[in-house]
Amino acid sequence: xxxxxxxxxxxxxxxxxxxxxxxxxxxxxxxxxxxxxxxxxxxxxxxxxxxxxxxxxxxxxxxxxxxxxxxxxxxxxxxxxxxxxxxxxxxxxxxxxxxxxxxxxxxxxxxxxxxxxxxxxxxxxxxxxxxxxxxxxxxxxxxxxxxxxxxxxxxxxxxxxxxxxxxxxxxxxxxxxxxxxxxxxxxxxxxxxxxxxxxxxxxxxxxxxxxxxxxxxxxxxxxxxxxxxxxxxxxxxxxxxxxxxxxxxxxxxxxxxxxxxxxxxxxxxxxxxxxxxxxxxxxxxxxxxxxxxxxxxxxxx
Amino acid sequence: xxxxxxxxxxxxxxxxxxxxxxxxxxxxxxxxxxxxxxxxxxxxxxxxxxxxxxxxxxxxxxxxxxxxxxxxxxxxxxxxxxxxxxxxxxxxxxxxxxxxxxxxxxxxxxxxxxxxxxxxxxxxxxxxxxxxxxxxxxxxxxxxxxxxxxxxxxxxxxxxxxxxxxxxxxxxxxxxxxxxxxxxxxxxxxxxxxxxxxxxxxxxxxxxxxxxxxxxxxxxxxxxxxxxxxxxxxxxxxxxxxxxxxxxxxxxxxxxxxxxxxxxxxxxxxxxxxxxxxxxxxxxxxxxxxxxxxxxxxxxxxxxxxxxxxxxxxxxxxxxxxxxxxxxxxxxxxxxxxxxxxxxxxxxxxxxxxxxxxxxxxxxxxxxxxxxxxxxxxxxxxxxxxxxxxxxxxxxxxxxxxxxxxxxxxxxxxxxxxxxxxxxxxxxxxxxxxxxxxxxxxxxxxxxxxxxxxxxxxxxxx
Numbered sequence: 001x002x003x004x005x006x007x008x009x010x011x012x013x014x015x016x017x018x019x020x021x022x023x024x025x026x027x028x029x030x031x032x033x034x035x036x037x038x039x040x041x042x043x044x045x046x047x048x049x050x051x052x053x054x055x056x057x058x059x060x061x062x063x064x065x066x067x068x069x070x071x072x073x074x075x076x077x078x079x080x081x082x083x084x085x086x087x088x089x090x091x092x093x094x095x096x097x098x099x100x101x102x103x104x105x106x107x108x109x110x111x112x113x114x115x116x117x118x119x120x121x122x123x124x125x126x127x128x129x130x131x132x133x134x135x136x137x138x139x140x141x142x143x144x145x146x147x148x149x150x151x152x153x154x155x156x157x158x159x160x161x162x163x164x165x166x167x168x169x170x171x172x173x174x175x176x177x178x179x180x181x182x183x184x185x186x187x188x189x190x191x192x193x194x195x196x197x198x199x200x201x202x203x204x205x206x207x208x209x210x211x212x213x214x215x216x217x218x219x220x221x222x223x224x225x226x227x228x229x230x231x232x233x234x235x236x237x238x239x240x241x242x243x244x245x246x247x248x249x250x251x252x253x254x255x256x257x258x259x260x261x262x263x264x265x266x267x268x269x270x271x272x273x274x275x276x277x278x279x280x281x282x283x284x285x286x287x288x289x290x291x292x293x294x295x296x297x298x299x300x301x
Numbered sequence: 302x303x304x305x306x307x308x309x310x311x312x313x314x315x316x317x318x319x320x321x322x323x324x325x326x327x328x329x330x331x332x333x334x335x336x337x338x339x340x341x342x343x344x345x346x347x348x349x350x351x352x353x354x355x356x357x358x359x360x361x362x363x364x365x366x367x368x369x370x371x372x373x374x375x376x377x378x379x380x381x382x383x384x385x386x387x388x389x390x391x392x393x394x395x396x397x398x399x400x401x402x403x404x405x406x407x408x409x410x411x412x413x414x415x416x417x418x419x420x421x422x423x424x425x426x427x428x429x430x431x432x433x434x435x436x437x438x439x440x441x442x443x444x445x446x447x448x449x450x451x452x453x454x455x456x457x458x459x460x461x462x463x464x465x466x467x468x469x470x471x472x473x474x475x476x477x478x479x480x481x482x483x484x485x486x487x488x489x490x491x492x493x494x495x496x497x498x499x500x501x502x503x504x505x506x507x508x509x510x511x512x513x514x515x516x517x518x519x520x521x522x523x524x525x526x527x528x529x530x531x532x533x534x535x536x537x538x539x540x541x542x543x544x545x546x547x548x549x550x551x552x553x554x555x556x557x558x559x560x561x562x563x564x565x566x567x568x569x570x571x572x573x574x575x576x577x578x579x580x581x582x583x584x585x586x587x588x589x590x591x592x593x594x595x596x597x598x599x600x601x602x603x604x605x606x607x608x609x610x611x612x613x614x615x616x617x618x619x620x621x622x623x624x625x626x627x628x629x630x631x632x633x634x635x636x637x638x639x640x641x642x643x644x645x646x647x648x649x650x651x652x653x654x655x656x657x658x659x660x661x662x663x664x665x666x667x668x669x670x671x672x673x674x675x676x677x678x679x680x681x682x683x684x685x686x687x688x689x690x691x692x693x694x695x696x697x698x699x700x701x702x703x704x705x706x707x708x709x710x711x712x713x714x715x716x717x718x719x720x721x722x723x724x725x726x727x728x729x730x731x732x733x734x735x736x737x738x739x740x741x742x743x744x745x746x747x748x749x750x751x752x753x754x755x756x757x758x759x760x761x762x763x
Contacts, residue, residue, distance in 0.1 A: 102651060107566065130653045138651035144644035147667050156662065157652040207648070214652060 038273045041071035044289045045278035047267075049077040053218065053248050054099060059113035061094055061103070068094045071113075072274040074267060076218075081240060081249040083259035083280065086269035087300060092252045095269070096220050098122075099250065100136040101129055117218075134161055137211035141223040143203035145195035145210075150187050153195045153206055154178060157214035173213055181209035182239050201232025208239060212247070219243065221251040225258065237262050256296055260284050268292045303432065304366045307439050311362065314440070315355035318447035322350030326454050333456060341461035349460045350450035352467050358443035365435050373427045380423050382416040400424055490741065493734030500728040501529045506735060508532065512698035514718060514729045529732050531739065533700040537615065537708035541690060542683040544619025544704060545626060549679055552623075553630025554672065560631070561638040562660055573635065580628040584688040591621035591693035603705050610705040613695035619704065622689050626679040633675030637668045670754045677751035681744040687712040711740050 041058065052075035061069035069091045076082055084092035094103065101122060103109045115122040122132060134157075145153050154174045157163075164170035174191070178184040183205045187193075195206055204224060211219055221240070225233040240249060240262045253259050259266050259280065266283040268276045268291070276283065276292045287293040294300060326346035330336045336343055377400060378386075378393065387393040396417070402408040403421035410418045453460075498506070509530015556576065560569050596617035603610035641664050649659040665672075687710075695707030696717060718733040725731075 100651060102647065105650070130655060133651055133653035138647075140644055140647060140651075142644055144642070144648040146645060146648065146663050156649070156654075160652070160654045160658050160662075210648075210652065 038270065038275060038291070040273065041073065043073065043274045044276040044292075045283075046265075047074045047274070047277040049075045051078065052076055053078045053118060055114075055116040055119070057114040059095070059098065059111070059115060061091070061098060061112075062108075062110045063106070064108045068272055069098075070272040072272075074274060074277060076248060076250060077265075079244060079246070079248055080265060081244045081251065081263045082265045082267060083263035084250065084252045084267050084269060085254075085256060085259050085295070086275075087295065088254075089271075090269040091272045092267075092269045093222055096222055096250060096252050099218070099220055100133050100138055102138065104129065134214050135216055136218045136220060137214065137216035138220040138222070139204070139207050139211055139224045142227050143200055143207055145198070145203050145206050147194065147196050149192045150178075150195050150198070150206060151191040154209050154213050157210060161214055163214065177209040177213040178206075180212055180243065181205045182235065182242075183209055199232070201228050201235060204228060204232065204236060205239065208236070208243075212243070216247065218248040218250065221249065223252050223254060226254060233258070256284070268295060270295070304362060304435075307362055307436060308359075311355055311358045311439060311443055314358070314443045314447065315351040318354040318450065319347045319351040321447075322451060322454060323347035325451060329454055329456060339456050340459040341464075345460040345464050346450075346454045348464050349453075349467075350447055352464065353450035354443050354447035356467070357446050358439045361442055362435070362439050365431075365438075369431050369435070373424065373431060376427060377420050377424045381420055385414055385416045404428075487741070490734050490738050493731055494738045496726075497728060497731035497735045500731065501735075505529060506531060506732075510700055512714070514714070514732050527728060529728065529735075531711070531736065533698040534709060534711045534714055534736070535739075536700060536702075537694070537698070538684055538710040538712075540615050540702070540704060540708060541619045541622060541694060541710060542680060544616060545622035545683040546676070546680055548620060548623025549626045549630050549683075550676055553627045553675075553679070554634055556627070557631045557634035557638060557672075558660060558665075561635050562656060562664075573632070577628050577632055579625065580632075582625070584625065584686065585692075587621050587625050588688045588692035591617050591689050595621055596693050599705070608705060611695070611707045613693060613707040614705045615694050615708045616704040618690045618694035621693060622683055622686055625686070625689070626682050629679035629682055630672075630675050633678065634668070634672045637671030637675065638664060640671070641667045670757055674751045674755040677747050677754070681747040681751075684744055684747070685712060685740065687716055691716065711736050715740075 054074075054076035056072065056074045056076070059069055059072045059074075060067060072095065084096060086092050097103045098111060098115060099117075099122070103111065111123055117132070117136065121127065146156065148156075151174055154177050155164075155170055158170060158173050164173055175184060175188075178187065183202060186202065187198075187206075195203065198206065204227075208219075208224075225236050228236065237258065240251065243249060244264075251259075251262065263280045265277060266280045267274060268283065268287075268289070270291050276287060276289045278288070283292060284296055287296060323343050323346070326339060326343040327336065330339050330343070333339075339346075374397065378397070381396070385396070387396050399408065399413060400417055400420045401424065403410060403413060403418060404424045410421075506529050509528060510532045511528040511530050512533045513528040515527045556572075560573055560576075564572065592613070596613055599614055599617050599620075600610045600612050645663055645667060646659060649663045650656075654662070690710045690713045694709065694713075696709050696713065697707050698709050698714070699706050701708065715733045715736050718730060718736075723730045
């Protein structure tokens with residue numbers, strides 16, 4: 001417990017570790033104040049909305065025998081930006097990766113509960129993962145452009161989904177996506193250049209362009225700025241604000257300022273529990289749960 | 302004492318020097334307030350003492366052992382009376398073995414001339430003297446070296462630096478062994494090759510289309526003209542290697558894809574070592590598999606189809622060789638595919654690509670340079686392979702494009718040219734070196750290309 005080190009309330013975004021599923025972190029010693037008790041499945045605030053895009057009920061995720069997500073229920077509305085915050089190992093990335101079944105490739109991962117996208121079960125046996133992922137795009141922590149040209153990176157998704165019949169259609173999709181990602185003016189004269197030669201911020205915006213090139217409905221962002229400098233981060237945050245007009249955006253972040261700046265709603269995860277969900281302004285000004293308050297005032301995390 | 306006995310003695314002395322220097326350096330440090338006041342840790346002073354003790358002594362021991370024999374021989378031969386002095390090299394070595402046999406007591410002294418037994422006594426004496434001097438000198442040098450290092454144990458002297466320097470030299474010498482050996486091999490082959498080209502023109506060797514390596518014993522012998530054109534050999538080599546690669550590349554690559562992308566962890570744990578075991582099967586075993594099973598099968602099959610086929614064929618050798626080099630392709634490709642960052646795989650899957658689309662358009666292109674390196678390695682292995690070809694493809698140097706014909710390869714010809722009793726100044730024998738040189742150049746070229754590709758690949762992801 002680090003109760004003695006209360007500093008600037010908004011100053012704990014220095015934590016930049018990978019938030020990948022890590023069994024050791026999940027079962028790390030309990031850091032919450034001793035008097036606080038989390039009731040499983042009990043979430044403070046407003047987890048549910050009318051006419052949601054994602055309807056997630058009693059979701060539990062296990063890595064082998066270790067529970068990583070414990071009975072989480074949450075709605076994600078249309079065209080909202082929802083931020084998942086919480087200390088390392090709290091399960092926020094695991095939960096995010098359930099939304100487009102990116103956990104499928106982890107053998108030991110088991111998922112229980114009901115996860116619905118527009119009323120259809122994500123994990124039903126007959127569900128086509130390809131179609132799901134075309135609708136739910138993802139941007140990762142580290143920019144991961146393919147070692148191809150800028151053009152081919154953006155055209156990759158439309159090509160595998162057969163979105164363009166002619167070369168000119170494809171050109172249009174590429175241009176539009178790059179424009180939406182705010183990258184067009186910088187790269188329009190070097191679309192044939194290798195994507196790996198760009199700066200980190202440009203690469204991440206390219207990854208966003210690549211994700212939106214297949215016209216998804218939802219974009220999942222797993223700490224998209226944690227590998228970027230403040231200027232590139234600011235660009236991405238502006239971009240998120242613009243994209244929120246057309247897409248539902250779920251963003252995992254370690255930076256509470258970032259959550260406060262970009263999101264409409266904020267969900268606070270703690271040791272696999274969803275502790276509190278509310279409008280971002282309320283979470284950061286008048287948190288209802290003492291764990292949320294401890295976290296945003298920098299007592300741990 | 303003999304050299305073999307002195308070696309452990311020197312090591313024991315070095316160990317003693319180590320222990321003494323260690324205690325000495327602690328003793329020196331104690332009044333100053335502990336070992337942190339020394340410039341280096343006690344172990345460095347001790348190691349320096351041990352090195353000073355052992356290295357010079359070992360160098361002297363080595364030199365002595367190298368030159369002892371020659372010096373003694375020279376003096377013994379000089380001591381022979383004039384009428385017994387040898388006229389030719391052959392006589393000299395004969396006389397010498399006579400003397401040393403006599404000295405060793407294997408020869409009855411009554412059977413040899415007077416002067417020879419005198420020389421044998423001298424030899425015995427010189428050997429004893431040499432041994433005594435050697436022992437004394439080595440021990441003296443070891444003790445002196447150790448003492449010198451002992452006197453240099455002082456807080457202001459940094460023993461770590463000198464130990465590091467000595468170790469650096471040691472590492473360099475170890476690395477130099479491999480390089481010097483390569484250079485030695487190259488030069489020995491080059492000299493013989495130059496001698497060969499003195500007898501057979503380069504152009505005939507490189508562009509001749511007929512290979513029939515023989516030299517006449519008499520000038521009027523039938524078929525005395527040998528032919529040294531390597532083109533049939535190289536086409537044979539290329540054909541067999543090409544067949545082998547046609548088998549190994551697709552099978553190896555696709556199994557690598559299966560292992561790295563589709564196989565569960567348990568299947569992979571079993572299949573990968575099994576595949577790699579293929580590389581451990583002795584080539585002779587592949588050889589009789591090729592000669593006794595595959596080659597007759599291919600001949601029967603060809604005859605059934607109405608084709609003419611010999612019982613030894615390039616196809617049989619190539620097929621089996623292809624099986625043999627599968628692990629080179631599959632194992633290296635598997636490693637390279639696994640080395641492609643996981644984030645790329647995730648990025649493609651998250652866009653809705655299937656596993657095979659991800660493989661085809663993201664992972665494979667990213668891994669391609671590394672895969673090429675693996676294939677080239679497999680190719681140089683195929684070109685250098687001998688045993689399978691001897692047993693399954695035959696010895697006849699046919700210039701043919703028919704894989705059902707028997708052909709021969711460069712390596713096989715080298716083997717046949719150099720086995721048995723040979724005279725080392727005929728064109729026939731020397732041709733082996735020229736062939737070896739050509740082969741060396743081809744595989745070297747392939748290796749250089751493979752290394753270049755692999756290096757380029759490394760730069761991409763570091």
